[in-house]
Amino acid sequence: MAAIGKSEWEVKIPEKTLKEKLYFENLKATVIDTKLCSRCLTCACVCPVDGIIAIDGVEFPNYEEECTDCSACVKVCPRFVYEPKSGLGSYIEFIAGQSKRFKGQDGAMVTELIVSAIEMGMIDRGLFVGRDEDWVTEIFHVRDIEQLEIPTLGGTKYTFARVLPELKKAVRFTKKGVGVVGTPCMVSGVRKLQQEFPLFREKIKLVVGLFCTENFHYDELTKYLKEKGVDFSKLIKTDITMGKFIATMTDGEVKFKVRALEEILPSGCNVCTDFTAVESDTSVGSVGSAAGFSTVVVREENAKKIIDFIKKKGYADFGEAKPEELGFLIGHKKKREENIGK
Amino acid sequence: MIDINALISTIMNNQVNIPLLQPLLDPLLGMPVIGYIIALILWKPFFVLILIPGFATMGIMLLILPWIERKMVGRMQWRVGPREISPHTRGIIQLLADSLRFLFQEVIIHKDAHKLYFLQFPFLYFIPVLLPLLFINAGTAGNPLVPIQTDYALQIMVALISLMPVFILGVGWASNNRFSFIGTVREAFLYFAYEIPFIVVILAMIVLYGTSNTVGVIDKQSGVWWGIIQNPLAALTFFIATVMATARLPFEIPEADQEVSFGPFVEYSGIAFGLAYVMGYEKMYVLSAIMTMLFLGGGSGPVIPGLGDLSYGIWFVIKTLIVLVVMANLRGVYPRYRLDQGLRIGWGAMLILALIALGWSIVVMGVRL
Amino acid sequence: MKKVATPEYDIKDKLKHHVSALSTAAKEVVMPLNVTTQYPRERRKMPDCFRGYILFDPERCISCFQCSFVCPANAIWMKEAPSGRYYPTLDYGKCIFCHFCVDTCPGGALKQTKIHDVAYKDMDEMFTLTEEMIEPPEIIREDEGYVDYVIDKEDLSLKRTKGIDKLIVDVAPSQGVPLVSLCVEPENCLGCGICEGMCESGAVSSLKEDGMVRMKIDVDKCTGCGLCVKECPMQILRLFRE
Numbered sequence: 001m002a003a004i005g006k007s008e009w010e011v012k013i014p015e016k017t018l019k020e021k022l023y024f025e026n027l028k029a030t031v032i033d034t035k036l037c038s039r040c041l042t043c044a045c046v047c048p049v050d051g052i053i054a055i056d057g058v059e060f061p062n063y064e065e066e067c068t069d070c071s072a073c074v075k076v077c078p079r080f081v082y083e084p085k086s087g088l089g090s091y092i093e094f095i096a097g098q099s100k101r102f103k104g105q106d107g108a109m110v111t112e113l114i115v116s117a118i119e120m121g122m123i124d125r126g127l128f129v130g131r132d133e134d135w136v137t138e139i140f141h142v143r144d145i146e147q148l149e150i151p152t153l154g155g156t157k158y159t160f161a162r163v164l165p166e167l168k169k170a171v172r173f174t175k176k177g178v179g180v181v182g183t184p185c186m187v188s189g190v191r192k193l194q195q196e197f198p199l200f201r202e203k204i205k206l207v208v209g210l211f212c213t214e215n216f217h218y219d220e221l222t223k224y225l226k227e228k229g230v231d232f233s234k235l236i237k238t239d240i241t242m243g244k245f246i247a248t249m250t251d252g253e254v255k256f257k258v259r260a261l262e263e264i265l266p267s268g269c270n271v272c273t274d275f276t277a278v279e280s281d282t283s284v285g286s287v288g289s290a291a292g293f294s295t296v297v298v299r300e301e302n303a304k305k306i307i308d309f310i311k312k313k314g315y316a317d318f319g320e321a322k323p324e325e326l327g328f329l330i331g332h333k334k335k336r337e338e339n340i341g342k
Numbered sequence: 343m344i345d346i347n348a349l350i351s352t353i354m355n356n357q358v359n360i361p362l363l364q365p366l367l368d369p370l371l372g373m374p375v376i377g378y379i380i381a382l383i384l385w386k387p388f389f390v391l392i393l394i395p396g397f398a399t400m401g402i403m404l405l406i407l408p409w410i411e412r413k414m415v416g417r418m419q420w421r422v423g424p425r426e427i428s429p430h431t432r433g434i435i436q437l438l439a440d441s442l443r444f445l446f447q448e449v450i451i452h453k454d455a456h457k458l459y460f461l462q463f464p465f466l467y468f469i470p471v472l473l474p475l476l477f478i479n480a481g482t483a484g485n486p487l488v489p490i491q492t493d494y495a496l497q498i499m500v501a502l503i504s505l506m507p508v509f510i511l512g513v514g515w516a517s518n519n520r521f522s523f524i525g526t527v528r529e530a531f532l533y534f535a536y537e538i539p540f541i542v543v544i545l546a547m548i549v550l551y552g553t554s555n556t557v558g559v560i561d562k563q564s565g566v567w568w569g570i571i572q573n574p575l576a577a578l579t580f581f582i583a584t585v586m587a588t589a590r591l592p593f594e595i596p597e598a599d600q601e602v603s604f605g606p607f608v609e610y611s612g613i614a615f616g617l618a619y620v621m622g623y624e625k626m627y628v629l630s631a632i633m634t635m636l637f638l639g640g641g642s643g644p645v646i647p648g649l650g651d652l653s654y655g656i657w658f659v660i661k662t663l664i665v666l667v668v669m670a671n672l673r674g675v676y677p678r679y680r681l682d683q684g685l686r687i688g689w690g691a692m693l694i695l696a697l698i699a700l701g702w703s704i705v706v707m708g709v710r711l
Numbered sequence: 712m713k714k715v716a717t718p719e720y721d722i723k724d725k726l727k728h729h730v731s732a733l734s735t736a737a738k739e740v741v742m743p744l745n746v747t748t749q750y751p752r753e754r755r756k757m758p759d760c761f762r763g764y765i766l767f768d769p770e771r772c773i774s775c776f777q778c779s780f781v782c783p784a785n786a787i788w789m790k791e792a793p794s795g796r797y798y799p800t801l802d803y804g805k806c807i808f809c810h811f812c813v814d815t816c817p818g819g820a821l822k823q824t825k826i827h828d829v830a831y832k833d834m835d836e837m838f839t840l841t842e843e844m845i846e847p848p849e850i851i852r853e854d855e856g857y858v859d860y861v862i863d864k865e866d867l868s869l870k871r872t873k874g875i876d877k878l879i880v881d882v883a884p885s886q887g888v889p890l891v892s893l894c895v896e897p898e899n900c901l902g903c904g905i906c907e908g909m910c911e912s913g914a915v916s917s918l919k920e921d922g923m924v925r926m927k928i929d930v931d932k933c934t935g936c937g938l939c940v941k942e943c944p945m946q947i948l949r950l951f952r953e
Contacts, residue, residue, distance in 0.1 A: 005893025005951050011902035011924040048903035048944035070903035172946060199899045199945060417743035418736050420869070675736045 013071040023071045024052075024063045027080065032058055036079045036340075038268030039217075040182075042189030043073035045164040046197075054162065056219075075196050078188035084271075085188075086334045088323060089278035093298040093307065096289030096321035100314070102148065109294035109316065110208055110284050113303070114179045115145055116310050122302065123205045125170055126179035129161040135232055136218060137161035141170055159218040164189060167204075177205030183212040184274035191279045206302060209277020211285025211295070213240070213329060214269040216261070224264050230254050241286075271340045275333045276326065282306075288325040295321045353385045358487075362648035386651075387489040394655035395480045395631055395662065396489075397472075403666070404623050408437045411670035418674035444616030452518075452609060459516035463509050464610070464617040470505040471624045474498075478631050479556035480658040482642040483564040486557040487654055496554040499632060500544050503587070506625065507533040510596070513618070514606035525605020528681055529589075529596035535688025536586035536593075539696035543576045543583065546696070547636050550576075550703040560640040569637035572706065576699035577637040579692055581665075584629040586688065588622055590669055592676035595684050597622075630665040634658060638665070744869045746860050756859035757825040759880050762810045764826035765801060766879070767844035771820035772798055773911050775936030778812035778821060787812055790841060801844060803829070804837040817890075817934050825878045826850065847879060889953040890935025892928060896947040900926060906939035906948065915939060 018026050031037045037058055044052040048070060051060045060067060074080055099112035114126035128140045137159055142148060163182055167190075170178045180190055187209040193200040216224075222232065225247060234249040240258055247254045277283040282303035288295040298304050310316050360367075367384070371377045382388055390396055409424065413432070416423030424433035451457055477495035481487035492498070507529055514526025548554045550573055551562040563569055570577040586593040597605040607618040634640065638661045641654030649656065679687070720728070748755050757763070774797045779787040786805035789797040799812070799821070813821045829848050831837045857876040862869055892914075894900065902924035907915045914932035918925040930953070940948045 005895055005949060006897055007893055007928045007930050009894055009897030009900060009926050011897075011900045011926065013902060013919075013922060013924055015922065046901065048901050048905055050944075068903040068905060068908075070901045072901040072903065197899050197945075198896065414740050418739040420739075420744045420746045422745065422747045422749075671733070671736055671740070674739075675732045 014074055022063060022067050022069045023074045024060050024067050024069075027073050027077060028060075031077055031079050035267035036082060036271055038079065038185035038272060039160050039266070040078065040185040040189040041162055041164045042076045042078065042186075042193060044162070045168050045189075046072045046076050046193065048072065050165075054160070076189065076192045078185065078192045079268075082271075082340065084273040084337055084340065085278045086273040086275070086337070087278065087330060088276055088297070088326060089283075089299060091297045091299045092301075092304055093296075094321050094323050095296050095298070095307075096293040096319040097296050097307075097310075098293045098317045098319070100316055104294075109296050110181055110210070111148060112310060112316055113208055113282065113284070113296075113306055114142065114181065114206070115148065116306050116313075116315060117179050117206050118143070118145075120306065120309050122177060122306070123179040124174055124176040126206075127163050127166055127170055127181065129163060129181070135159070135222070135235065139163055139166040141166070159216055159221055167193075167200075171200060171203040174203055178203055179206035179208065180204060181208045181210065182277075183210055183215055184277040184279075185212075185268065185272060187277045187280045188274070206306070207280045208303075209280030209283040211276055211283060211287055211326075211329075212272075213258075213275065213333065214261075214265055214272075216264060217266055220264040220266075224261070225254075228254055228256060271336060273333050273337050275330045287329060288323060289321045290319065293317075293319055293321075295326075350381075353381055356386045357381070357384045358386055358389045358652065359650040360652050361650050386487060390478075390480055390487045390655070391475060391489040394487075394652070395478065395658050396475050399659055400475075400624065400627050403627050403663070404620055405437050406434065407623055407626075407666060407670070408440075409434055410667060411673065412436070414667070414671060415674040418671075441616055441620075444613050444619075447612035449612035449614050450609075454518045455609060456516040456518065459512055460609070461614070463513040463516060464614055464621065467506070467509040467513070467617075467621055468624075470502040470509065471621065471628055473502050474628050474632065477556050478635055479560045480631075480635075480641045481557075481560060481651075481654050482640060483561045485651070485654065486560060487641060487651065487658075488556055491555065491557055493553070493555045495556040496544055496548055496559070500541055503540075503629070504537055506587070507537075510606050517606065517609040519609050521602040521604075521608045522606045525596045525598075525602045525608070528602075529606065531681060532586060532589075532593065532595055532684055532688065535685050536583045536692070539579055539688065539692040540583040540587070542693070542696035542700055543580045544636075546573060546576045546700040546703040549700065549707055552707070556635060559636060560642075563639040563642065568639040568642075573699055573702055575695050575702060577633075579695045579699055580633055580637065581669075582687075582692055584626075584633060585669060585672065586684070587629060588626045588669070590626070591673040592679055593684050594678050595681050598678060626666060626669060627662070630662045630669065631658075633665050634661040745871075746869065748858050751853045753858040754854045754856070754876070756857040756874070756876060757827070759825075760823070761825045761827070761880075762808045762823060763878075764824045764829055764848065765806075765810070765813060765844065766822045766824055766847060767799065767841060768820045768822065769798060769841070769845065771818040772796075773818050773820075773934065773936055774798065775817060775911075775934070775938055776941065777815045777817060777937060780937075780941075781811045781815045783807065783809060783811065792841065798841040799844075800841055801839045802837060803831070803839060804834050817936055823880060825876065825880065890937070890950045891930050891933045891953045892935065892937065892939050892948050893930075893951050894926070894928070894947055895949050896945070897926075899945045899947045901945055902926065903944065905942050905944065909938045909942045911936070911938070 016023065016026050018029060021029070027043065039054050039058055041052070041054055041058070043058065044050070044054070047060075048068060049066050051063060051066045052073065053059060053061070097109045097112070099108040101115075102108035102111045104111060111128075114123075114128070117123045118126060125141050125143045128142050130138045130140050139162060140147065163180065164186060167178070167180060180186070182190065187207055190200070190204060190207050194204060195201075226232075228247075230247045231249060234251060236248045236250060239246045239248070244255050245258050245261060276285070276297060281300040283297040283299070285295050296307070298307055311318065367380060370380050383392065392398060413423040424436035427433050427436050427439050451460055476489045477492070477499055479486050479488040510529050511526050514522040514529070547559070547569060550569070551559050553559065553562070559569075563572075589595070589597050596602075597607070602608065604618075607615060610618050635658075641656075641658040643653075643657035643660075646653040646656065769792075774789070776789055776797065778799050779789050784805045784807045786802045786807075787799045788802070790800045792798050810823055813823050824847060826847060829850060856874055859872045859874070860869055861872065892906075902917065904917045904924075906926075907917050909915075912932050912934050914929040914934075916927050916929070918927070935950060935953070937950050940950055
C-alpha cells in the first residue's frame with residue numbers, strides 16, 4: 001500500500017444552529033434570510049455539487065435533493081459568524097501609482113499588479129472581470145499580457161461578478177498560483193477559504209482588494225440607470241467622484257448624487273463596514289491620490305515584492321498618496337455597523 | 343522490267359522443306375492465289391523473318407517471357423507470382439491483360455515535354471531493335487536459314503545495336519523530367535562501359551571464325567564445337583554485356599524503380615509505356631538470338647524427324663529461350679549494382695575479359711593456320 | 712565514426728558465391744517453397760492475443776468509464792442504458808485497435824477476438840452501439856480454416872499446417888493492475904460524501920459523529936475503478952497500486 005494515501009481520515013464539521021436541518025438551510029437561515037449575505041459566492045466556489053447560484057440573491061434551487069450536507073458552505077461563509085472589520089488596516093506602504101503600460105479608469109494599477117506578478121512568476125493566471133455589451137460581467141482567466149487587449153477588462157463595473165465560482169476551476173488548473181481581484185467581501189471569503197482548505201492556501205498567491213463603498217446587483221442597477229436615461233449600448237465607463245455617480249457615454253454624461261443610489265443599496269452592503277479590504281495583500285482604489293493615479297495600500301510582503309518589481313522595471317510612475325482623504329469614506333462605512341442585526 | 347518467271351523460280355527453288363506438312367501444303371500450292379502466298383511464306387528468307395525465329399516467334403516470346411520471369415522470380419522468393427487473372431492456367435494471360443490495360447489507358451504528354459520526339463522515339467526505337475533479325479541465321483552448318491546473306495552481317499548488327507541507346511537518350515531528353523535525365527545520364531555512362539567490351543568480343547568471334555557472314559559463323563560451329571566451347575571467355579563477356587545492354591537486374595541502373603522510377607520512361611503512360619516496357623524484352627530477345635547464333639551453334643541439334651528445316655528453327659528458339667530464362671533468373675538472385683560499381687565492372691573486368699578473349703581467338707587462329 | 716568495410720574476397724571465393732547463389736535460385740525454381748496465404752480462401756493463424764474486434768459483456772461491466780478514459784483515439788463513448796447505467800459504445804472509425812480498453816477493464820467485460828475483417832458501408836455504421844458489441848458481427852467467410860507456416864530454424868524448411876481456428880478467444884478475465892483508491896489530501900476533504908454515493912462496491916463509507924465526519928475506504932472491497940477519483944470535487948483521491 002502506498003505510504004502517501006490514507007484510507008481513513010476525519011473531517012471536522014461546525015455545529016449546526018438548527019439541528020434538524022441541512023447545512024445549507026442553516027446558511028440560509030443565518031445569513032441569507034437575515035440579509036447579511038453580500039453575494040461574495042464563496043459558498044458557490046466550494047460547493048461540491050455546484051448547486052449554489054446567484055440569480056436573485058444566493059440560492060440552491062433543489063437543495064433538498066442535491067445538497068450533500070457537507071458543511072463546506074457554512075465553513076467558508078465570511079458572514080456566518082460575522083466579525084465586521086473597518087478602518088485602514090495595517091500597511092507597509094501607502095503610495096499612489098500610475099501604470100505606463102495600461103490605460104485604466106485611474107492608474108490601472110490592478111492590471112499592472114496582476115500582470116507583473118505573472119511576469120515575476122509568482123502566479124500563472126489572474127482572474128479578471130470583463131463585461132459584455134450589456135455590461136453583464138464575465139470572468140476572464142488572464143495568463144498572458146496579450147489577453148489584456150480585450151478593452152472591457154479594465155474599469156469599474158459596480159455590479160457583482162461571479163469571480164469566486166471560477167476560482168475553483170482556476171485553482172485546479174494552475175501550476176504556480178492564482179491571483180484574485182475582489183471587493184472586500186470577496187477578499188474575506190478568499191481568506192476564509194484559505195483558512196479552511198490547504199488547497200486554496202497553497203494556490204492563491206495574490207489577493208488584490210478594491211476600495212468599495214457598495215456594489216450593486218446587475219438587474220437593479222441597470223433598471224435604475226435606465227430610468228436615469230443611461231443608454232447601455234453607448235456607455236463607456238462608470239465612476240464615482242466627489243459624491244457623484246457619473247456614467248460617461250459616447251454622447252454625454254449622466255450625473256446624479258450617490259446618495260440617490262441608496263434606495264437600491266443591496267442588503268449585504270448595508271451591513272458591510274470594510275472600505276479598504278483590510279484582509280487583502282494589497283488594496284487599490286482611486287480615493288486618496290491625484291487624478292490619473294491609483295492609491296495602492298501595500299499590506300503584505302508578497303505585494304511589496306511586486307511593487308518593488310514594478311519600480312525596478314519602471315512599469316509605473318509613483319507618487320504621494322494621502323491616507324487622510326480616505327477618512328470620510330471609512331467613517332461613512334463604519335457607520336453601517338449600526339445596521340447589523342436590524 | 344522484273345522478270346516474274348525468274349522471281350518465281352528463285353522463290354520456288356529456295357523453299358522451306360517440312361516433310362510432315364508437305365501433304366497438306368501440296369494441294370494449297372496448286373491453288374491459284376493462295377498457292378503464291380503459301381509459296382512466298384515458305385520462301386526461306388521470308389519464312390525466317392516472319393515466322394521462325396522472326397516476328398511471330400518474337401511476339402509469342404514477348405507474351406510469355408514476362409510471365410515466365412515473374413513466375414520464376416516468384417518461386418525463388420517463395421511467392422506465387424501472377425495468378426488471380428486466370429487461376430486455372432496459372433495466370434499465363436497476365437501480360438495480355440496488362441497490355442489491354444495499357445492500350446485503353448490515357449497517354450499523358452505533360453506540357454514541358456518535347457511533344458514530337460516524346461511520341462516519336464519509342465516508335466523509332468523499333469528500327470534498331472528489329473533490323474538485326476534480318477541477319478540472324480537460325481539454320482545449321484550447310485543449311486542456312488537467314489533472310490539476308492552478307493559478308494558484313496555482324497558489323498551491321500553491331501552498328502544497329504550501338505544505335506539503340508541513342509533512342510533511349512532521346513526519350514529521356516524529350517521527357518524533360520529530372521528522373522528521366524538522371525536515368526538517361528546513367529544509360530549514357532553505362533553505354534560506353536558495355537559497348538566497348540561488346541564490340542571487342544564480336545571482333546574476337548570474327549577473328550575466331552574468320553568471317554563476319556552469319557552463314558559462315560554457323561558453318562564454323564559444326565558438331566559440338568560451339569562458340570562457347572571455342573572461346574568461353576567471350577561467351578561470358580557477351581552475356582554480361584547483353585545483361586547490361588538490356589538493363590536487366592544486376593545492371594538495372596538506368597531504370598532503377600526505387601531510385602529513378604523507370605528512368606527515361608518515367609513520363610510515359612498508357613500504350614506508350616507499354617511500348618517502352620515491351621522494347622526491353624524485344625532487345626533481350628534479339629540479343630539472345632545473336633548470342634545463340636554466335637556461341638550456341640545456331641539451330642544445330644538432333645534433327646526431329648518429319649520437320650525438316652523447321653527442326654533447326656525450333657532448336658534455335660529453344661536455345662534462345664534458355665538464354666532468356668537464365669537472364670531473367672538473375673533478377674531473383676542479384677541485387678542492383680551502384681552506377682560506379684557497374685562502370686567499374688564494365689571498364690575493368692569486362693574489358694580485360696574481352697581483351698583476353700580477343701587474344702585467345704588470335705592464338706587459336708594462329709594454331710589453326 | 713566507424714566505417715564498414717566491404718569484405719575482401721579473392722576471385723575463387725567470389726566465383727563460389729556466384730555459383731552458390733545461382734544454384735540456390737535454380738533449386739528454388741524447380742522445388743519452390745511458398746509462404747503466400749491466399750487470403751480470402753485461406754487465413755493466417757492469428758495468435759490468441761490478436762487485437763481484433765472487441766466484444767462486450769454487459770453483466771461484467773461496472774460502468775467505471777475506464778475504457779473511455781484510457782482510449783487514446785476517443786473512440787469509446789459511454790452511453791446511458793435504460794437501466795441508468797453507462798455502457799461503452801465503440802466508434803470503429805476512430806478505433807486504432809490498441810486494446811488499451813480491454814487491458815484496463817477491471818471486470819473483464821471487454822474481450823478481444825481474432826475477427827479483423829469487418830466491412831462497413833458508411834462511417835455512421837462504424838459507430839457500434841452497446842447492443843451490437845455483445846454478439847460478434849455477421850461475416851461471410853470464404854476460408855474454411857487457417858494456414859500457418861513454421862520455418863525450421865536449422866535447415867530453413869517450411870512446414871504448412873492447416874486447422875480450424877476459433878475466432879472468439881476465451882480469456883480469463885484480465886486482472887489488470889490491482890488499483891485502490893486512497894486519499895492524498897485529507898485536510899482538503901469537504902466531507903461531502905459524493906465518493907460514497909458513486910462507489911458501486913460499497914467500499915467508501917462516511918460516518919457522521921458530532922463535530923466530525925469519519926471517511927473510510929475499505930481497501931479490500933475497492934475495485935480500483937476510479938469513479939470516486941473522477942467525481943471528487945476537490946480532487947483529493949488518487950488511485951494507487953495495491
